[in-house]
Amino acid sequence: MVAADNLTKNETQSKQSRFDLSVYLKERQKLVEAALDKSIPMVYPEKIYESMRYSLLAGGKRLRPILCLATCEMTGGNIDIAMPTACALEMIHTMSLIHDDLPAMDNDDYRRGKLTNHKVYGDDVAILAGDGLLAYAFEYVAANTQNVPATQVLQVISRLGRAVGAAGLVGGQVVDLEMEGKTDVSVETLNFIHNHKTAALLEACVVCGGILSGTSPEDIQRLERYSQNIGLAFQIVDDILDITATQEQLGKTAGKDLEAQKVTYPSLWGLEESKKQAQLLVEAACAELEPFGEQAKPLIALAYFITSRKN
Ligand SMILES: CC(C)=CCC/C(C)=C/COP(=O)(O)OP(=O)(O)O
Numbered sequence: 001m002v003a004a005d006n007l008t009k010n011e012t013q014s015k016q017s018r019f020d021l022s023v024y025l026k027e028r029q030k031l032v033e034a035a036l037d038k039s040i041p042m043v044y045p046e047k048i049y050e051s052m053r054y055s056l057l058a059g060g061k062r063l064r065p066i067l068c069l070a071t072c073e074m075t076g077g078n079i080d081i082a083m084p085t086a087c088a089l090e091m092i093h094t095m096s097l098i099h100d101d102l103p104a105m106d107n108d109d110y111r112r113g114k115l116t117n118h119k120v121y122g123d124d125v126a127i128l129a130g131d132g133l134l135a136y137a138f139e140y141v142a143a144n145t146q147n148v149p150a151t152q153v154l155q156v157i158s159r160l161g162r163a164v165g166a167a168g169l170v171g172g173q174v175v176d177l178e179m180e181g182k183t184d185v186s187v188e189t190l191n192f193i194h195n196h197k198t199a200a201l202l203e204a205c206v207v208c209g210g211i212l213s214g215t216s217p218e219d220i221q222r223l224e225r226y227s228q229n230i231g232l233a234f235q236i237v238d239d240i241l242d243i244t245a246t247q248e249q250l251g252k253t254a255g256k257d258l259e260a261q262k263v264t265y266p267s268l269w270g271l272e273e274s275k276k277q278a279q280l281l282v283e284a285a286c287a288e289l290e291p292f293g294e295q296a297k298p299l300i301a302l303a304y305f306i307t308s309r310k311n
Pocket residue numbers: 095096097099100106169170173197198252256
């Protein structure tokens with residue numbers, strides 16, 4: 001009986017230390033959805049707010065805000081101080097998707113399982129909806145962040161600006177577009193594109209979470225290395241899914257890279273090697289979180305989710 005009692009105790013302990021990512025994701029997605037819904041009210045001129053809300057509230061994994069909240073918690077902060085930044089990150093991400101889907105860029109008809117913004121509202125309003133979301137993201141952080149010293153809020157705003165501008169998303173996107181149809185793209189150029197187009201914003205999500213909690217410069221450096229690694233892994237998996245997943249799974253047109261004759265990691269390395277490289281990057285990312293011990297469980301599970309996701 002003593003052994004049985006011990007076993008039950010051990011089982012309970014192991015259950016407590018296990019981390020259920022799907023429960024965690026559902027709970028966090030719900031919190032983020034509610035915060036996003038509240039963030040943009042419908043006022044005059046309704047047309048632009050409707051268009052902004054159409055894409056912002058169209059679903060999506062909400063990985064960026066969840067990474068920001070999780071990092072803030074891991075480094076000693078709480079969800080409340082990070083929520084305005086988490087929402088801003090999703091606004092910026094949504095802007096980048098609306099603009100990326102425009103006829104002048106990737107010319108896509110579907111996003112997040114729905115018609116793209118310009119298909120519903122026209123190119124003119126879609127461009128403005130992206131602009132509106134981008135500007136509002138910065139206002140939202142500045143006006144709504146509470147219980148964080150102003151210098152830390154300023155650092156967050158500065159990081160967000162860097163991640164979205166020519167040193168980040170915009171720079172990556174411009175080289176991405178330039179490389180379309182070219183067959184002699186090097187791994188270095190591909191890395192540049194993805195480190196800027198994708199990893200820069202994921203890095204901002206994680207680092208801003210740390211800045212808001214007031215974590216140390218050494219820990220910020222660890223967070224940078226973690227997020228740069230998961231950022232590249234994220235894009236390798238994105239390239240793999242473009243080949244292996246269906247439109248239903250992705251909520252957007254599949255096989256676009258091949259059609260646009262884009263050089264991708266699978267086209268350079270093959271599918272198997274690409275999967276292996278993504279796995280190695282995630283392992284390297286998680287090694288950076290060792291000093292955070294048990295507190296790192298959500299961020300470790302989120303890193304592995306990046307390689308196992310189906311959309
Ligand atoms: C400044 C701008 C507009 C940045 C866009 C950044 C971005 C990550 C676009 C989506 O990439 P993708 O076109 O490779 O992927 P998807 O298949 O999701 O369109």
